[in-house]
Each structure stands twice: as structure tokens, then as C-alpha cells.
Amino acid sequence: MKTLSLISTIIAGAFLIYGSMDMPHWGDPYSPASTHVSPYYLRNSLKDTATPNVVTSVLADYRGYDTLGETTVIFTAGMGCLLLLKKRRKK
Amino acid sequence: MLGETSILIVIIPLISAALTPLVGLAREGLSYLCTITALTLSTLASVHTLFRVLTEGTVHYGLGGWPPPFGIELVVDPLNGMMLVLVSAVGLIVAVYSYRGVEQELTGRMVYFYTLYLLQVTGFLGILITGDLFNLYVFLEIASLAGYALIAVGEDGAPMACFRYIVMGTVGACFYLLGVGYIYISTGSLNMADVHLLMKGLYDSKVIATAIAFILTGLAIKMALFPLHVWLPDAYTKAPSAASALIAPLMTKISIYVMIRILFSVFGISLFVELFPLNRIMVWAGFAAICGGAVMALAQTDFKRMLCYILVAEVGYMIGGLGLANAIAIRGAILHILNDAVMTAGLFTVAGIIMHRMKSHRLADFEGLFQKMPFTMSAFVVCALSMIGVPPTCGFFSKWYLIHGAILARQWPFVAALLGSSLINGILFFRVIEVGYVFQFSTPAHTHAGEGMNRMEEAPLSMLIPTVGIAVAIILIGFYNQAIVKHIIDFALPKL
Amino acid sequence: MFESLLHHYNYWMFIGLMMIGFYAMMAKKNLIKKIIGMNIFQSAIILFFISTSVKGGGVTVPILEHPEGAQGGFVDVMKYANPLPHVLMLTAIVVMVATLGVALAVVMMIYKRYHTLEEDEIALIRRKQGLKC
Amino acid sequence: MEVTLLIEATESAFKILEDARNHAAGIMDTTVELMAEESRVLRDKKCRAIFTGAQRRKTRFHNFMGTAIILFIFWSLLSGHFDLFHLVLGAVCSLAVSYLFHDLLFVNVRIGNLRTMAWRFLIYIPWLLGQILIANMHVAALVLRPKMPISPRIIRFKTKLETDISKVTLANSITLTPGTITIDIRGDEFYVHALSHMVADDLYGGEMEDRVAHIFMEGDHLYLQDALDAARIYETLGV
């Protein structure tokens, strides 16, 4: 089991390193991640939502549905814990 | 814009899930009613959306009023329209069915159960309807978390099985997230359609290759593709019967749907067929899954566990069908998603009824069941025939398409595996039918046991009607499969 | 090669952490250890996403200064870090803690039943009781 | 003879009767007195109960408002936005928080002396800072000397402080001064780790303790807690 997991770990790691070779350089301000969608948020956050903290405006407004899902995730976890650890009335 | 029903499909179960604990604190039984109402409304909404999609074409819905690459977008096309109807309908039927089982197995915890049930369905529907890669991850996690909790409350040994599922499932979800990260860093977008457009120039990038590998591995864990299926049999065998009847048919199918969506709508068909030998790998993975699942199923003495291994084999059908990469095989695979969900739901509801009456799901306890519960067992026979692939039932048609496609693609081992698996399914189910039908006459002990033993012990109506309904649906889908294929699936096929 | 190392070492850091977590999840027998590995694994992935948001050279946090001044419409995008991965990772962190909660609840159920947290001991107990594990 | 006898007998009989009447009257009187006493006590008790109830409500209101005001000041320090919206938000928040936690901030506070206490506390702080400075120099001198003549020890002393808050203030003051650390408080005994005997002697001298006692006005015995306890006793008696 230990060797198997070690092998699978190393395969996964090697694959990821192979994949990272073609990535844009670290901290490159002109990488696609920084130029395609995100400038829109930075430019329009104040105009659209009057919120200087762009993270908040993206979190709760532009991608509000994600955050709804996230609250639901937390709610699910809470209900799950209650379902699992609820005191049983009768054995 | 209340006329826009696509958003209501997800939102109604979600809001009801939040309402259920409040309602349930007042009276426990109300949570059941809340669940049924919400799922009925959601089913109606999804049917309406499907009809709209079929008449008007793909529906787009930008949440929060933002244009798609910036906000999150819901997309309903014929493929996920069909899946939405399927999931919400199965969810509704299983919800109606679940009441007695929950009352018996989870006394005093009904409110939490139904809350999680609704959240589970919400997660499924959210996965299906979204057009955003990260949003898919969020809803995948909702579905997974609800699934963990629902499975872990099962019979003895369920927590350990569930823990294994949690570990594997988290690895799967994280691999998916990692793949999305690799896509994001090379394209800068998360919207599926947008990523598809941006992907065109990036086909030779190593980043994209890694992203594909990790997303597919993650989804393969979630759908229990053969070597990664180890969590599935334990988890689904030990889950409460209502939970397994909901999760077992749908979770694997939804992962396969996500795989179709990622491969065809995000990465694009040319990447899939031309640049990588991905379709070969998938055919062989399907082959391995069918063989492995069928062989393991033969070795089981437990009914539910046997069904779980059959489920593993069925995943192989669909993955192999996708990997064959011709229109007929993919049509067969998509039709098989629909058929398999319905058939598996039928089988697991039958298992739940037997669990409810006999307090066991070992094969040995099936003796004389045909006399005790004739309706249940006839529903079971319909499901079994469909699993084997006998013509009037729906299982036949998808298998026909799959075999036809495999022959066209000249993948003879896969054809052999499909046929062999049908044969093994036949053996498996006839063994069950034999135990249930033949033994009651052959063993004299039972005739002596007299009236008490052979009395009718038919399941309560609230469990029986959904089960028989599923059996009827199997036959109806079989009769109308041409219509389904012509009006829905042919629009869902990728342009090959 | 050296060039690539210089530019990608930050991505590789996350790969190393992820491997540690992944190994712990797979190889460790203790259930709490597995959960610890899970936590490390997930936060390594979050580290990767955060590294995609970095822009070199004097960028600040994505909180726009001078709300009145920027009302005119011009915001120098290159001055602020990319906010989108931050948002995604907020969600991922919450998912992480939710998974942690459910996993710990399951672990406590397991402990209540078997009075041990070692995977092999649990398997032994189940075998002794004649149950398949 | 017989007549005198008769007269005597009659006299004695009358005397007995008289005595009996006197006794009866006395008994009657004491009864009346007792009854009066009891009703007076009852009335008194009722009055006191009403008084303490009102007092309790009043102190609760004071606690509530005091907490709210302190919290609002805290909010203003944090916020830095002084437009109407944020101020109203802050007021609502601090009222809500003080509704939830009004009984936490001021327990064992003497009635009506809050202002004095706050004033004395403010005066105490510069003195404490001065002490910290002196102790700093002392410790620096100790450790910078090449021989490093430290003699670490754990000392134990009894304190005369009574309330929790004053004990905690003393303990934290001790910990804040370099060279000494409060390890534990058990009942009224302090366990303190000291770096050298000079610091320990300072502690034994008890100046800091006196000052802390001065802040919290230890010595009188009319604590709010007592009043509350009395009120609770009355309530359980059902008066």
C-alpha cells in the first residue's frame, strides 16, 4: 500500500510538473489569467456596485451564484453533522 | 421574469432545503411534504424548460444580469434538459418512495434526512444546469457532501465505507479543481463556451493536456470507473435504502454527463479524436470496467452489493460508448444514461422494499418472495429484463446502439464485452429470480410452514406505487425510444 | 532548464505540498492523519490558484483606493492583483472546512463503534465479528 | 374564724381571677404585638423585594447602556466611516451585541461607582507603565551582566483581593512587568514565577496589590452580586 501510494503520488507530481512547463511565468502581468476576464472586474467594480473591495463585489455580485452555492455547502455540512451525530432517542 | 423557468429548477429545491428544518421543528412529517412539493415544482419547471429548449433552441440565463464570461451563466441544451428532467423526476419518485424506509431506519432524524435529500437533488441539478467550470465544482461538492452524510447514517459499517468514500471523493473533486486551475491559467476564463473558443489555439499546450488528464481522473473517481471504483460497492451497499435509491442511479450518471460536457463542450471534439489517443483509452477503460464489474458481481451473495458491481459495469458501457466516437455509439451512450438511471433506480427501490420487509438484502433471504410480494417482484423482473437487454424494455435499445457503434468502429473486444456482460447480467438476475420463485415449491419446509410463511406481505403502497411506476416507465421509454432519440438525443450529439 | 526553474519554482512548491498531502491520504493508516493529509492537499491546491493571481512588480491588494477619484472610470488594472482566483479560493476554503467537519463527524461515529482509529485494527475487528469489510 | 376564712378564700379566689385576667390580657397583647411585628416584617420584605427588583432592572439597564456605549466607541475606532449609514449600522450592531452580552462586561461592579473606577483605572495605567520600565531596566541589567545573577523561583502569596476582575487585573499586571509571570491563581493564592529575589520582594511588598484594590474599591461589601443574590433568595422564598 505504501509503495503503491508513493508511486501514484510521484506520477501525479511528475505530471503536474510536466504540465507546468508551458505555463506563463510566475507573476507575469500579461498572462491570460490576468488579462482576459479579471480586468473587467477591476475596471467596473466601482461603477457597477459602488464597492471598492473588488473581491467582495466579485464574490457577492458578479459571481454571487457561486457564493450561494458555497453557503449551501456550509449548510449541507452542518445538516450532515447534525444527522450523523444526533443523539438517538432509543437504541 | 418568473416565466424563466430554468433558474427555478435549482432554486426551488434550494429554498425548500433551507425551509425544511424550520418546518420540521414544528412537525416532523411536514418535512416530507415540503420535499415532495419542492421536487414536484422542480420537475414541472424542468419539463417546461425541456419543451422550451426543444422548440426554441438552447436557453441561456445570465445570473445577476451579467454578460456570460463575467458572470455565471446557466445553459440548458437538449442533453442537459433531458438530464434535468431525468434527475428531478427520479428524485421526486424516490422521495415519494422513501417515507416508510426513513421512518423505519432513521427514527427521529427525518428532518435532517429530508433536508439533505433536497440538498442532494439541488447539487445534482446545479451540476447539470450550470455553464461555468468552477460553479460546477461548487455544486459537485454540495452533492458530494450531502451524499457523504446520507451514506454514513446507514447500517453497521457504513461510516467506515463512507470515510473511504470521503477520501476518494475529495481526491476526485480536488483533481477536478486542479484541472480547472490549469485551464484557468492558460485561458483566463471559466465559462465553458468561452473556454471552448479560447481553447482553439492551445491544443498543443502541455498545460491543457495535464488539465484534461486531471479532470478526467477526478471524474473517473467520482463515477467509479473500474480501477477507481473501490469506494462504491461498500458505500452504496451500506447506505440507507432511500439514500442508495437516490444516489446510486444518479451520481455516476451525472459524472458521466460532466465528462461528456467537458470533453465535447469545453475541450472540443477534435482534441478528443485527433490529438490524443483518448478515445482508445476510454474504450479500453470501458472494456475493463465491464469485465471487472461483471466478474465481481458474479461473486456476490448480497443483492445490493451485486447491484453495485453491475453499476460499475454499466459505467463501462457509457465510457466505452463515448470512446467509440461515432454518432451511433454516442447516441447509445447518452440513451443508456437515461435508461440506466431509470433501471438502477427501479432495482434499488426494489432492494429497499425488500430491506423494509425482510430487514436484510442477502440473496439467500429472497426465498419465496414472488408469492409474498407479487407486484414488487414483477417490477423487479421488468427492471432485470431491461438490464439484460430484452427487446420491449428500454435497456435493449441503448445496448443495440452501443453494439452497432462498436461494430462500426471495429472494436471487437468491446462488442464481446457488451454481449458477455448481457449474458452475465442474465445469469445474475435469473439466479435471483430462481431463488425467489423456484425455491418456494422445491423446499418442503416452506410448504409445511404453511400460511404464515407464504402470506402476502406486499410492500406499503407509498413504496409500491413508485416502484411499479418506474417499471412502467422502463417499458414506456422502450416504446418511445425512437421519439426520444429523434427529438432530444440527436440534438445533443456533438458535431462529429 | 534553469530559466524554467526560476520562473516556475512557485508552481512547483505547491506540487511538493500536494504530494505530501496526497501521500498522507493514501498511505497513512490513522483516520485523523488521513484528514490532516486531506487538509494539506486542499490548501496546496488553493496555493496554486493564488499563485496564478500574482502580478509581479509593485501590485497591491485588489481594494481600489480613493473611491471618489476613481469614479471617473479609469482604474489602472496593472496596479492591482487579479481578484478572480481570490474569490474562487474563498469558496474553496469554505468547501475545505465543510468537508473537514463532515469527515470528523464520520470519524467520531467510527470511533464510537470500534473504539479505535487505525484502519487495519478496524478491519481486524470487523473480520473477527465475521463481517466483510 | 370561719368568716375570716371565707373572706380570705374569696380574696384569694378574686386574686386568682385577677391573675388569670392579667395573664390573658398579656397574652392578648403579645399576640397582637407579634401579629403587628409579622405584618411589619412582611411589608418590609415586600418593600425590599420590590426595591431590589427595581434595582436589578435598573442595574441591568445601566449595564446594557454602558456596554452599548463602550461598544459604539469601539466601532467608531474600527470603522473610520462617519457617514450616517455606517453610524446607524454601528449603533444597531452595538445595541444588538449589548443585548446579547450585557451581563458579561460588568459583573461584580459596585452600584454607581463605575465612573470613579474608570478614572482610577486610567490613573493606574501610567503608574503600571512606569513600573514596567523600571522592571525592564532591572531585568536588562541582570541579564547583561556577564555572570547573569538570576535566581529564578516560584513564589506563592495570599491576596486580599476578592473579586475576579481585580485578581485578573493584578495577575495581568504582574505578567506584564518583565521578570515575573503569573502561573496560576487558586482561590486567593497567587503562584508567580520571579526571575530574581528583588522582583519577588517587590511583589511581597504589595504596592501593586494595594493599588489594584484601590481601583476596584475593595473593602466595602455592597456588591451588586450580593444584591442580586439577596434578590434571588427573596424570589425563591416566594415573597
Next chain:
Amino acid sequence: MIRESDDVIVRTVARLLMPFITLYALYVVMHGHYSPGGGFQGGVILAAGFILLVVTQGIDRVKRRMSQEKAIIFSSLGLLIYAGIGALCLILGGDYLDYGTLGRPLSVQRAEARSLGILGVEIGVALGVMAVMCAIFFAIFTPDQKNGRREQ
């Protein structure tokens, strides 16, 4: 069962800090627009405050302020606030979660309405996160000891 802490210092300092922690959490929630923070962080700090109170004061004395039932109610209330604001936008004629449509009934600008909508949503998130964290904490820290022993 968690009993009251027997350390005077911990007990008293926790008692004194508690209102400030709560207010700080609310500040974090309300000022998510201008500074780092928001619903999750604020909610978690709120929950941490309650957990501190439970650890120092014992679970019985905290029951009045936060109990299992209250946690359930608040968690579903938090989710309902979020989903309800979204549904309100839907009813007012916009898309789901389009807070801009809230501007008309509140008679403010679209951008201001969005800002207010974000605030409302954050409050919902904070409430839900706080309640759920408390619920998980209660569930993990107070299982049924008696039943556990009886089972053996």
C-alpha cells in the same frame, strides 16, 4: 460535556473580550466593501466567539445565547436570507441575484442598490456560517456519553 473553566484569568478575560469579539465580527461583516473581510470571515469570528464562551463558561451557561435548536434555525435563516434576496430580485423583474432591481423600491441608484444587496447577502452568509460552525462544534463536542457507554 464542557464544564466551566477553573482558571480565573481565562474565565474573566474571555468574559470581558466576548462583546468586543462579537462587535469586531460584525464590523468585519459590515465593512467587507472597504476592507478585507465579509460574510465568511465575520461569521467564523462570531462562531469563534461563541466557542470561546462555551470553552470558558461551560456549555450550560451559553445555552441561553446559543443552543443546538437556535443554531439550526439560524443556519436555515441565513441561507434563506441569501436565497430570498435573490428571489426578491426575481420577483421585482430582474434576473436571479440581480440586486440592481432592488433600487426601485429602495429609491436609490443601481450601483448603491447593488452595494446594499451585497451587504444583505453578506449578513445572510455570516448568520449561516456562524450557526453552522456552532452546530458542528456542538455536535462534535457533546455527543451522547451515556448512550455510548450503554452500547458497550
Next chain:
Amino acid sequence: MIPTFNFILILFLFVCAIAAITIRDLLSAVLVLGAYSFFMCLLWAQMTAVDVAFTEASVSAGIGTVLFIGAVSRTERRSKD
């Protein structure tokens, strides 16, 4: 970017991660995991992701550690590996 600071943080991260999975005393492992989360939080703050760092500090290093400690104290402290 201050590369040295970055390197030191990453070094600490690795040390904490390896320690967290190798220490046999579960309570210590959990506390080391809390330290790991905190170093992670510092690293993110240094990468200008303050919101995420804040969340990590409160969620993972705070509540996560508390839940872990709860589970460990209610189950058992020692582990075989």
C-alpha cells in the same frame, strides 16, 4: 515580492507539512497543522491575497483546528503512524 521571505515561508510550510503527517501524537500533529495553515496564510498575504489570507486565518487555522482538537480529545491521542 521579497524572494527571501517567500523562501523562508515555503521552507516553514514544508517543515510543518512533513511534521504534521509524521508526528505520532495526534494533538501535536493537529497543532502543527494549525501552524501550517498560519504560514500558508502569511504566504498568501504576501502574495497580496489579503481576503483569502484572512479567511484562511479564521477558518482553517481557527475553526478547523478547534474542530480537530475536539475530535482528537473525544477520540484518542496516539496514532501508530
